[in-house]
Amino acid sequence: MHIRVINPNTTQAMTDTIGEAARAVASPGTHITACQPKSGPVSIESHFDEAVSVMGVIEEVLAGEREGTDAYIIACFGDPGIYAARELTRAPVIGIAEAAFHMASLISTRFSIVTTLPRTMIIAEHLLESYGFSHNCRRIRAADIPVLDLEEHPDRALELIIEECLRAKREDNIGAIVLGCGGMADLTPKISEAVGLPVVEGVTAAIKLAEAVVGLGLGTSKFGDLAFPRPKPFVGRFESYSNL
Numbered sequence: 001m002h003i004r005v006i007n008p009n010t011t012q013a014m015t016d017t018i019g020e021a022a023r024a025v026a027s028p029g030t031h032i033t034a035c036q037p038k039s040g041p042v043s044i045e046s047h048f049d050e051a052v053s054v055m056g057v058i059e060e061v062l063a064g065e066r067e068g069t070d071a072y073i074i075a076c077f078g079d080p081g082i083y084a085a086r087e088l089t090r091a092p093v094i095g096i097a098e099a100a101f102h103m104a105s106l107i108s109t110r111f112s113i114v115t116t117l118p119r120t121m122i123i124a125e126h127l128l129e130s131y132g133f134s135h136n137c138r139r140i141r142a143a144d145i146p147v148l149d150l151e152e153h154p155d156r157a158l159e160l161i162i163e164e165c166l167r168a169k170r171e172d173n174i175g176a177i178v179l180g181c182g183g184m185a186d187l188t189p190k191i192s193e194a195v196g197l198p199v200v201e202g203v204t205a206a207i208k209l210a211e212a213v214v215g216l217g218l219g220t221s222k223f224g225d226l227a228f229p230r231p232k233p234f235v236g237r238f239e240s241y242s243n244l
């Protein structure tokens with residue numbers, strides 16, 4: 001099986017972190033390709049960053065289709081472009097937020113999310129609502145760290161994330177923590193040991209869910225709204241999307 005793990009931002013160090021975490025849990029026989037767009041934001045921390053990153057996600061899915069891919073992971077906690085990506089392939093496309101919510105709901109009745117900057121909390125809130133997990137999440141918290149601090153100041157970032165996770169454990173009456181950033185993919189063991197709660201991380205959850213979906217012979221339904229887009233002309237910079 002070939003899984004294409006897409007880091008929607010353009011920071012190679014984070015793509016490497018994500019790819020390493022994915023390979024650590026992949027089953028024998030699962031080949032992981034970790035990739036990122038050629039253009040776009042170095043980190044995704046706002047609605048604007050996310051909107052721009054979607055074009056890169058689409059490019060990476062189209063590249064995956066040309067190369068042959070059994071499943072795609074969108075490795076940013078906003079799951080940017082997930083429905084557009086699903087329209088472009090018969091393979092499953094799994095976002096790390098959706099994967100983490102499902103996984104956490106299987107092991108706890110209530111979880112809290114610890115993400116990066118406070119301004120990204122609304123993005124997680126919107127996803128909880130759209131995926132139907134609002135009831136399962138007690139609180140969305142932020143460690144108040146820029147995304148790239150996870151690569152550039154990892155020790156301080158880890159310290160702040162653990163502090164916020166400990167506050168969640170004390171105050172939120174939860175059974176699990178969900179890590180709210182693809183860049184946290186390598187931190188699960190350290191956080192779990194420090195906090196003493198099950199820690200669910202979206203990249204690794206998505207890899208195992210992708211293996212399960214493909215293993216069952218399932219993929220993105222092409223009936224209804226996730227059918228391939230109707231062929232039509234695109235003009236200007238998107239002309240290459242004409243009659244896909």
Ligand SMILES: NC(=O)NC1=NC(=O)NC1=O
Pocket residue numbers: 009042043044045075076077078115116117120147180181182183
């Ligand atoms: N909430 C987040 O930190 N989202 C993210 N921004 C990125 O660049 N990658 C993420 O996972």
